[in-house]
Amino acid sequence: MTFERYVALGDSFTEGVGDPDPVRPNGLRGWADRVADELAGANPDLTYANLAVRGRLMQQILAEQVDAAVALNPDLVTVYAGGNDVMRPKLDLDAMVADYDDAIGRLTATGATVVMWTAYDVGWAPVFRHLRGRIATYNELVREVADRRGATLVDYWRFGEYRDYRMWDFDRLHMSPLGHRNMAARVLDALGVDHEIEPVVLERIPERAAADQRREDLRWMRDFLAPWVGRRVRGTSSGDGVGAKRPVLAPVESVDRGGSRS
Structure with missing residues (x-):
């Protein structure tokens, strides 16, 4: 499977926080750049935009990024939203996911392949583990949206390798470079796209x-x-004053693709 126009939407997860690279926009690489690198290896004419901004809540992502994505006429869209919302003290999950459902419907109506995520299992994490029940409910609602809209689901909740602290940045909230690399492979696997990202193998320590x-x-x-x-x-917000790292579709430059196999 090859793609021509890839647009990534979301918050810090998609922007690539936790995977620093000073030569890339916003000083970050991240799993979405790694996915684009691999897709460009199969199709050098691929263009890629990343509209994600750290700290964005669901409503901000829907208001700022969905129309912009549709206007780019993508054939592949990845979108992760809601992770910042579920950490807020008060939240109407049903209303939030209903809005998400409408947005996913708009994206799939373009004919693009749409990829979405469940949230990860925080049961292992101090402080955040008290949110586990809320996140589990959110995930079931997201699974229903994916089924209803025909979206490809990356079921983060079920990825047991992320219970290892080496997959996380110091802040315990964002993935480490290792975690981003692993996520890129997981996304490509979900899409059925061949890739050369080496699997993450963690020895017991x-x-x-x-x-x-x-x-x-x-x-x-x-x-x-x-x-x-x-x-x-x-x-x-950590995203105040931060812009999208790749606001328009552009080729994946050779400098961006350097080291894409690592």
Whole structure:
């Protein structure tokens, strides 16, 4: 399967936060760039846009990115939305997913292949594990949308490899480069696209000593959790002042494709 015009929508997950690369737009690579690299290997004429912006909520993604994506006449769209919403204190899940359903319907009506995700299982993660029930409900609603709209589903919730901390950035919220690489392979597999991304194989490592884990937890609370909570109290976002990394369809340049097999 080959594609001509790939448009990626969403928040930090799709922008590529956690996978730094100073030569790329926004200083990030991420799984979507890696997918585009592989697709361009099969079709050098592929063009690719990435409209995702970190911190965006569902309504912001739908308002800012869906019309823009439709206007680009894509034949492949990937969209992840709702991850930031489910961490908010108050949320009407049914209403949010109903709006998502309408947007997915608009995207599939273009004739494009549309890929969407469930959210990952936070049961292993301190602080965030209390959201597990809400996320499980969100995921069931998303599965229904994918079935109803004929979208391709990447069922993140069921990917057990993401229970390993090496798949995550220091903030425990965004994937590490290893996690992004693995996700790119998962997306291409879901699309039925051949690729050359090497599988992630993690050797078992010794558990951290309790004192080391406490020090790491304290550093995480100081350097990530406190600023994260502070932004919510102030009503600000990590995405304030950040633009889409690839706002228009453009070829996947050879410099972008360097190292795409790693």
